[in-house]
Amino acid sequence: MNKKNFEAFTNLSALKKNAIQVCGQEFIDSLTKKGLYAKDSQFWTEVNKELNIPDDAYESKQAREKAERERQLLEKKAKEQAEEERLLANKKEIRIENRKGWKIVVFELSESDTFGKKFIAQSTKKPNLEKITGFSNTKGDAYSQACSFVDQFEIQQENLRIFQEHYAVMKPLYLMIIYLSSGDNHNKYLNNNNNRDKSKENFTGVSFWNGFEFKIIDTLVAEGLLEISERKTTLTMNKKGMKLARDILKKLILME
Known part of the structure; x- marks a missing residue:
């Protein structure tokens, strides 16, 4: 852990030359005279004390990096959601079908997403069931995705009904x-x-x-x-x- 604390605090590998760089040759020589070398844990304990490196430097860095990754992920998801909402705001109906009690509506977007896709389908069933597909290249693909969801959902419901009976x-x-x-x-x-x-x-x-x-x-x-x-x-x-x-x-x- 001493080596990890050194690396987390200095952003340098736990090597003797790097210890000399930040602590000075004289200090490292004093450790060598005591029989402490870079391979020893005590060597890095003394180096950390010289540099006032906290004992939790490694854990603190890990926590900061994790928090930063989570922040970036949330920011990315927020941007993606905002862009999706913007694209969906200008959609128009181009096909309406009924399937197994569901209403399937295929929409065309006013512009494509970053992958060149501009079709989407929405499946609804009263009173409160709703499923929107991902963006598709063609209206046929969007409709097929919606049908696949409806069929799988109804199969699951039928299996559940049979099991309950x-x-x-x-x-x-x-x-x-x-x-x-x-x-x-x-x-x-x-x-x-x-x-x-x-x-x-x-x-x-x-x-x-x-x-x-x-x-x-x-x-x-x-x-x-x-x-x-x-x-x-x-x-x-x-x-x-x-x-x-x-x-x-x-x-x-x-x-x-």
């Missing part, structure tokens, strides 16, 4: 199976009596560490309700098993 059915089943297949957990440090006290005061929940009991799985396989692959990597419920599962669900009023 599936989860609504599976949630109670998983909870029942886990609850019935689990063992009680107790806090052994509460009401401890040789770790044998399992009262409601120290009950913390149930554990489901080992998954389904293999004995039950084997029995279901033996009854012809489940089928397991030769390498035991895939477990399949056959039609007989599915019929029985449906009958159970109907009794629980989970299926019609």
Whole structure:
């Protein structure tokens, strides 16, 4: 760290010749007489003291450089945003389409951006969904970007809808199976009596560490309700098993 503090404060590499440059030959010779050389950390400690270099010079420089980078980045983003707003202020509609409940409007700018692009598209869907594409070279590219966003968004929404419907059915089943297949957990440090006290005061929940009991799985396989692959990597419920599962669900009023 002493070398880094020297370099941060002086903007010079931590070399003996540079130490001589800023401290003088006489001072460096005095360190050499003491057996301190540029390879030693103590050498740079003495040099830093001579120059009154703070112990946090390196950290301070790093913080200043980071702050400056962040300032420049914010300034760059502000300029880019201002330029984009200026270009968009003079746009005109050249194409309007409807797609999957979305309204897609393609605009042409009055002038191109720095990359020669002058088309953009906006996708909106009531009540409050909106997406603006990046600048494009052609109106077709802008429209394609908007369509791609709409299609991907709707696919994600459909997948979410399917999952939620599936989860609504599976949630109670998983909870029942886990609850019935689990063992009680107790806090052994509460009401401890040789770790044998399992009262409601120290009950913390149930554990489901080992998954389904293999004995039950084997029995279901033996009854012809489940089928397991030769390498035991895939477990399949056959039609007989599915019929029985449906009958159970109907009794629980989970299926019609």
